[in-house]
Amino acid sequence: MKIIDSFNNKKVIFSFEIFPPKGDTPIEKIYDTLEEISSLGGDYISVTYGAGGSVRDNKTVEVSSLIKNKYGVESLSHLTCINSTKDNLDEIINKLNENNVRNILALRGDIPESGETKGDFKYAYELIGYLKEKVDFGIAAACYPEGHFQCENLHDDIIRLKEKVDCGVDYLITQLFLDNNIFYNYLDRITKARINVPIEAGIMPVINKRQIQTISKLCGATIPEKFIKIISKYEHSKEALRDAGIAYAVEQIVDLLSSGVRGIHLYTMNNPYVAKKILENVNSIIKSINE
Template identity: 60%
Template sequence: MKINELFNTKELVFSFEIFPPKVTSPISTVYNTLEELKDLKPDFISVTYGAGGSLTDNRTTELSSLVKEKYGVESVAHLTCISSTKEEIDIILDDLKMKGVENILALRGDIPVGQDPKGEFNYAYELISHIKNRGDFNILGACYPEGHVKGRDFKEDMLHLKLKEEMGATQFISQLFFDNSYFYNMLEQKEKLGIKSPIQAGIMPVVNKNQIERIASLCGAHIPEKFIKIMNRYEHDKDALREAGIAYAVEQIVDLVSSGVDGIHLYTMNNPYVARRIHENINTIINSINNKKVI
């Protein structure tokens, strides 16, 4: 199933992101996570692009196929391009098609330390265009409520978003953010530019202070003062910080849903407990909204 069709039947699309285990660990280590996540009945699960392994033995491809075929949940395979040639990308696309994966999140990706970009793809919109001309896939793109960390300015980012849509992206998933005002501003700019594709809000619950500070610094996400106080207060109490992080994420999601966003994409960090707790808090709201759409 091409998941862009979900937005025609659902008022709110709800999904999860997982990542493949390291190449030094068996892929089965993520099976328990998938078992628990599929019971929450997400609309789809996306699988991040894992480094390592051969082109024809790609864990992202393998897990994306498993999510769909074994666990009965539609999947989205992440695919980055900055360190790949067109020939290498085509090998992965052929493998995805052979395994029945129909949805791809097309990303530029980061240049690995000590390597140079291959030069055949410099931007995500180039990968989107290539995939569009290469096979019958549904293509997703990424967007950045606070601007891309390596972008020159937010206006340029939004023009790139429009270009991604023109090249073939049918929907977008946002980078994580902790202040909803940035997401609402992005939606306003989206409307002004005439971008029609739906955008899901990417939400990451905080369960570890050092981890979230590292991730926020890498992607340029602003951490509000309210959020800093939570982390500082509970940083030495693992359970309390986890519960406070869940509560903050739920508060974010309820505000976003009340404002009519197209969807929520939860960055689970392969933590099914956190995903389940959040789902328990918002499931009634999601069902109520989607039942209205059906009626």
């Protein structure tokens, strides 16, 4: 099933993101996480793109297959194209298709620190166009409420987003944000740009100080003063900061749901406890909207 069908059948959907075991870590290490998150009843689970450009050394395909075929939950496999050839991608696409995984989040991927790239693709829209020609998959793409950190300004970033959508994207998932007003302003701007596909709001519950440093480094998301106060107040208590981070994410999600967001995509960081606690707090709201 294509994930866009869930958007067409429901007013709001709820999904999770996990990442596969890294490096030489055995795939079995993620089994407990898969078991718990799959049992939560989300509309789908996305799997981030592992290192390596082939089926042999990329655990994304295997984890996506487990979610779909063992646990019976729709899966969304991330796929990056930078430094990939068409042959590389064909191998992965064919393996996904063989395993009944037919939803892809099409991404450019990170440019190496050297700045040098090779392969057949440079941008996500090229990958999207290639996928549309090759297979009848559901295709999602990423969007950035504060602009991609490598784009000069938000205006240009939205132009790039329009190119991706025009190539055949079914729906969009946002980069994480911690201030809902940033998201609402972004929605206004992309609506004016005639981008009308459903958008899922990406929410990351921040439960330790290290995550803040990672967020700032990787995507430059704005850290609201309200959240800085939470970190400063509870950073020396692991449980208190965890619970405060969960409460903050719940508050964000309730506000988003009340404002008519089409979906929530929870970046779980492979933490089933946090995912479960958040869903417990908003599940009745989601059910009420979808009745």
